[in-house]
Amino acid sequence: MRPLDALAKVCGDVRPGEPAEGVLGVEPALVAAPENVTEAADVMRVAAENGLAVVPRGAETRLDWGAPPERCDLLVDTHRLDGLIEHAAGDLVAKVGAGLPMDRLAEKLAERGQRLALDVPLPGSTVGGTIATGAAGPLRSLYGTPRNLVIGLTIVRADGQIARSGGKVVKNVAGYDLGRLFAGSFGTLGLIVDATFRLHPVPAATAYVVCAVSGPEDAYDAVQTVLHCAVAPSAVEYIGPGTVAVLLEGVPDGVAARARQTADLLGENAEITETAPDGWGRYPDGTTLIDISAPPPALRDLLTLLGPDIAVSWSGSGHGHVGLPAESTPDEVADVLGRLRDALGRHRGGAVVRYTPEEVRGEIDLWGPIPALALMRRVKDQFDPDHRLSPGRFAGGI
Secondary structure, rough: OOOHHHHHHHOEEEEEOOHOEEEEOOOOOEEOOOOHHHHHHHHHHHHHOOOOOOEEEEEOOOOOOOOOOOOOOOOEEEOOOOOOOEHHHHHEEEEEEEOOOOOHHOOOOHOOEEEOOOOOOOOEHHHHHHHOOOOOOOOOOHHHHHHHHHEEEEEEEOOOOOEEEEEEOOOOOOHHHHHHOOOOOOOOOOEEEEEEEEEOOOOOOOEEEEEEEHHHHHHHHHHHHHHOOOOOOOEEEEEOOOOOEEEOOOOOOOOHHHHHHHHHHHHHOEEEOOOOOOOOOOOOOEEEEEEEOOOOHHHHHHHHHHHHOOEEEOOOEEEEEEEOOOOOOOOHHHHHHHOOOOOOOOHOOOEEEEEOOHHHOOOOOOOOOOHHHHHHHHHHHHHHOOEOOOOOOOOOHH
């Protein structure tokens, strides 16, 4: 039986792929959109029986991250897996489908005065895609990233078997292992079907303290001042060029007092506002996006290296992004990337290219040094022994 016919017997939405659905230029032969866990498992089982290479797709907000797949026989679209399966508001826990957009999830949780404390820079991103890429915004400083907030996960293995970990109780530590393993795995270990998250209350009040800074030393001093004071910010972000912003959350009186204290610490250039400043929580402009990480003291070296003309954002957690302009040549991108890795490496940090034009991608090392690559290969072999899941998408050709 042809793969198309076999898939059509187990899934109600199966069709041939189209050129416009290509993953970084690799056109899928088939597209399937399962509606529930059972259909997802059957789709993956048929794919295994026919030796099909599978690439998951959510809302395509980050489908251009990473390397092109070696092949894409089947694109598994998760948009029908979009339910809020359960919201145990009393336990501050929610179980949601992988295809549910993060902004829709936020709206549903807000109706009960709760939130998933995970600000995602790209509107429309799905739950599954956010976990698979490990994406997070400035709130990561206080609340962490997807790997910290996932307490349960349902996945379908390469052979079509359903696997679950964790549960609806925040203290169930067993749920963290699989969630942490799949966070940032780029679809190379299995298909994420649903996730259970630890939630937080929506704060009663918020305020932003925004301060203009004049250079690397000034920016470094401002960030360090806030990180080492008692105002307990939810997030601190440098927004290039020349702005440090601080988010404060809590009860109205407390937020107001902490905002005044923060503004006093940052000096006469600081002002308090109820709305986020331009650029807050967004990726910097550019056709090449570089994900950077290093301890907060690396900020001064980072800004000195990049200069005032290259777009950059940097959170107090020691994580940020660099955007390079469209006219950057492969040699120029490689030069900036090399200098970034040298500078951040001195702080035990690194730089990974998330997306870049095709002519640049083939000339640079997207991932950089990966000390744990041997371990990652062993994990890949265990979860996907035939290497059919997003083959070649991840670091080291995994």
